[in-house]
Amino acid sequence: MKRRTILQLAASGATLAALPGLTRAAAQAPLKELRLDYAYYSPTSLVLRRFGWLEEAFKPDGTSIKWVLSAGSNRALEYLNANSIDIGSSAGLAALLARANGNPIRAPYIFSRPEWTALVVRKDSPIRSLADLKGKKVAATKGTDPYLFLLRALKTAGLKRGDIEHVSLQHADGRAALEQGKVDAWAGLDPHMAASELEAGSRLIYRNVAFNTYGFLNVREEFLASRPAEVGKVIQAYERARAWIRANPAEAAKILSEEAKVSLPVALLQVKLRSDFSNPQPSNEHVKALLVAAPILVDEALVKPGADLNRAIADLVDTRFAAPFIGKA
Template sequence: MNIPRGTARFSLSSISSHPRHAKRLQAGLSALLIAATATLALLAPGVARAAPPAELKLDYAYYSPESLVIKRNGWLEQELAPQHTEVKWVLSLGSNRALEYLNSGAIDIGSTAGLAAVLAKANGNPIRAVYVFSRPEWTALVVRKDSPIKTLADLKGKKIAATKGTDPFLFTLRALHTAGISRDDVEIVNLQHPDGRTALANGQVDAWAGLDPHMAAAQIDDGAKLLYRNVDFNTWGLLDAREDFIRDHPETLAQVLKVYEKARLWIAAHPDETAKIISEESKLSLPVARLQLSRNDFSHPQPGTQQLAALKAAAPILTQEQLVKPGTDLNQIIDALIDAKTAQPVIAANSGQ
């Protein structure tokens, strides 16, 4: 090819021989590579995604109405059928069991109380709270209908049934502190929630840190009395997921949250049907289920500032009772626990935002 005289000649070698030109070329090639990579990602969006899990393991609990509704209606199985993910349901009788299952990998997603989750995470449980299934008043201190105990101060020297590592246990410690009573001033008998109710009815303990629906059953069927109530000492009902599951299966987690949102909205529209499901699953009477349901607020599914504030206000009891290692920064633990981002798109979609 003939090039007219006076026309500049350009070649890669001539450009690269000049430092300024070389930098421009390098920058241009880098930009081109980034654009090409992004284009390939758009053209083949599935390349970077992990395969759906062959099995999803999660809990259901009598204190989590959404989990009972979802399980009964088979909604999660329907949602995950196209990707051939099998759903395995595991019963959690309390936060302590759910947290044990999460820590061991027996489940990927579990239902717990907020402060119990803080305690577990502070002790190394690899979880994050991705959803709020309820703002409950699910625990109180309960005594028999003929009990001479009238105030918290009367509990000094008495036996109290409570499930260690759960909201009722931590509720009990906080309640006692308000009356100037320490854990050493009482005898806490570690029993699972239904066994605590039985021990109270049989006179084996003087009081019980109740949990619904068993607490509602004790009131209605046994005539038990609520000695001390404090809704602010009931920490939020959280749906916790293992950090490795959040990282490896974000699409499946989003599907789970979508189904939880479906159940939350369904419960608001169908309280009678929800109470019936709770009654049948927990094998307790319909009046008991209705009382339990009436003590739940399902209007705040998004984890965020409310949960952070409530848990940071509650956390000092963990240090005071030496339930965490000295020097543990509980505020940092709580900040790491509450995941305000994962559920946001799902909740926004359901609210029409």
């Protein structure tokens, strides 16, 4: 499928039966409970939860809000696939991996453009470059942007997954393993990565903002089709939180510091220097980023044989739904 066709499919929302969904929604009773995640890698979700703006928006309908902590993209996507939550936060490439492997999600909103991952070593490590990782133990959380970042980074140095010893650990455990000398390197994730830098002197040996895929707010496809009004309310609330963060970055960092139990300097590094909250509208920019990143999923056999990644991208990125809600907070 040609790139132009992919962009056209994404723009048209080809796989979402929007009108039937709207018709069904009109006849439905108010939603009893809305289930969504919050995550330390998504400061917007923390602000939204702290101020109770979703609870406020849904109170007239009698809808209760259930918040579930996601420790990483892999957890958020697992919860969505298991129908444990309706809306969850993940990295874009992680969402594509999940969609290609059968997780029925769509991404109608971008919660940030972060540089949230890099390859990290201890301050006294002899490792200076990607080439030095050959044969070394590297911690990374499977199914997340840091893991996929690691694979893409290795490829730039002519290395593959088999050239390192991958140690599968959740993000916080990866930091601990690095600092304790149990692994040689770690594909980090903020705020844990920022904390390791500022508190343990850990070094970032490879950074590439282009390999950090966007923060996708994913919705179960069935929920988006059958409950568009509710998803719209969530996006409006996210827009309120996004506007507040842009106007109050230091205060947002304080909330992150308290929620993630990290120091204020660590939170400021993540919010002010490594997060861009300026463009929440899914667009061809995000489609193109996934098209560039997608080959690593095939090269490393992370997707099912015969998976159509071009179609998966078109099915995932919803460039139309959020447009009426952007900037309306």
